[in-house]
Amino acid sequence: MTLSPGRSATIEDVAAAAGVSRAAVSKVLRNAYGVSDAMRERVTAAMTELQYRPRVAARAMRGRTYTIGIEIPDFGNQFFTRMLAGAMKALAGTPYQVVIAPAEAGSREGLRAIEALVDRQVDGVIAVSPRVDQKALERIAAFTPVVMFGRYDTSDDYDTVAGDDVHGTAAAMEHLFGLGHTRIAHLTLRESDDTDTSPHGARLREYRRIMAAAGLDEVVLRTDEGQDAAYHAVATALSDGVDVTAVFAAHDELAIGALRAVAETDGALSIVGYDDVPIAAHPALGLTTVHQPGGEMGVRAIELLLERVAGRTDPVREVFTPELRVRTSTRPPR
Amino acid sequence: MTLSPGRSATIEDVAAAAGVSRAAVSKVLRNAYGVSDAMRERVTAAMTELQYRPRVAARAMRGRTYTIGIEIPDFGNQFFTRMLAGAMKALAGTPYQVVIAPAEAGSREGLRAIEALVDRQVDGVIAVSPRVDQKALERIAAFTPVVMFGRYDTSDDYDTVAGDDVHGTAAAMEHLFGLGHTRIAHLTLRESDDTDTSPHGARLREYRRIMAAAGLDEVVLRTDEGQDAAYHAVATALSDGVDVTAVFAAHDELAIGALRAVAETDGALSIVGYDDVPIAAHPALGLTTVHQPGGEMGVRAIELLLERVAGRTDPVREVFTPELRVRTSTRPPR
DNA sequence: GTGAAAGCGCTAACAA
């Protein structure tokens, strides 16, 4: 009855303590059918007494792990934090636990992180890295339910939850046009490509389309990830004489870096971001940006994933409409 | 030789494909002693062909999972992001994978997240929640190596990596005194307690000691976590007539909220933060703050953890010295 | 309502 030192209690120990079989304990554990109240009580008491905790690895050998894996490429981006908060809220009260695999930038790293999660037998995966190869994703989705967050392709094997970047980009550009801007740059990541299925790809594509439709010349500024890199990209462009009055940034982190360049010049540049991270609304920044309902998107991603875990196989593609938030970082050109 | 549909390859499949035993494959997998080059080659080829990936759950039943778990209570705090980046850097090139368990605020939730990690058989845990009960922690540390990040107690069972908050608080206060401030408030979380072992507890304790030593009256402002809550706490205090010329905030997120209150008044309040998160250096905020070397602290935490995984049992307590960064949010009182 | 027993994929001790 006493716990052997050096290891924690197993289902066997609990069964012995309660004077029942292993199977009985397992049933109580899983709320399975066919347990008398008396037995349930004795088993529960024994579990408490022995501080029993089921080993997830052992359960994984036969069934569920009650673990949802979330792959996140960039913790510097607070938009993902909002998504995560939504996901955790949606999972509260369920037996599922969230586990996050951080990925370095780059599609290879995103895939590596997703595979790490799958190797650990998560019951389902929410993945954010938008540039992971679709073939690889479908190979994974064949065995493990997958929901892609912010990705534009469609696949029969996984669901997608994304924002409507066509709408969002249009709102940002119309706002700038309305203020009288015509020389508008787009600041995006070096790897963005207007044929790809990432949100940044879509924003770039729409920016180009809208500028061309208005008969204006496009100016695409490239940068690495992060505020600092964005600052340098914009500062360099300005000192190189790039002649624009506004910058539409592919997301807020880049926009905030651009704002630093603005602070160092005469402040004549208008900046629009994307996502509406918490700091964007701070009066010291006052960043005009396209708000995405990250929390709701996270909730929905979990709902879809749990449906897949429960057996749904036909794909769902969920699109959320963003909304422009006008603040002080945009004003008419001088 | 063909993969049965509906499941992925096992070590058995690889052994069959390569015409060797399971044990041989296992040895190749673990780089164990006693494998001929010829065999290694055939096995490796079979693994590639079958796209074999070891199941972590099955390995966990016998030995390592090659997984390091990190428990993080607040993704809104970018200081933890820096720690995480350091930890990942330190683990690059090792066979270990990082997995993060997010915890809601509160010591119960922190413990829940740590236990979730332990249930999943991680080889070691880095935990951040400072207010988790020490008894519970030691019970866990008896079976799983633990490094506590930013925690002041000492235990024989786990290591600690923390900043020197006595030094950091002194630097912040001396800076304010040097500018001529005497009516200085401390903004801290509602649950901070100057007897507890958290960094916030230590900062509160030192603030009180220093104010008393200078013969000044303390003013402690309480808030919930988050920028918004901090803003309201400070704005309310000011409109209630609390008479101070400076606020020393327990960390940057609170300081940034306080800065919002400053922006709405005549800007006469000086603010000092703690941690030096990336946004603090932005010229629009210009937050004076106590820099902590989060990346280095993360690297060190991993080093200590791997030492414990390798067998060290005597505890190590590592302290990092912070450094004041003076920016525009502090100036002499009017 | 309850228990016996097979087996999930892997590691490691041991045998050959």
Next chain:
DNA sequence: TTGTTAGCGCTTTCAC
């Protein structure tokens, strides 16, 4: 150097 085999803790039929 290579192969055989006994479990790790749990779930899940299938008898009783």
